[in-house]
Amino acid sequence: FLDPPFHQNLLQDACRLLETRGWLNPDAWIYTESESVPSSLGLPGNWRLHREKKAGNVQYALWQRGA
Helix, strand or coil: CCCCCCCCCCCHHHHHHHHHHCCCCCEEEEEEECCCCHHCCCCCCEEEEEEEHHHHHHHHEEEEEEE
């Protein structure tokens, strides 16, 4: 579950660290909240967008990590 403070560009760095440091299971599911459309976030290439929705100003998404 990743819900960093908005407008501080923390989500991409947090996701990159999770991936590069090996802190996720190979088949992990990752939930994110952001102010930006999930498909535009530039998250790790092996994360597949499973579902995305919007509630007010919050864009939320569920990602599945692939090998």
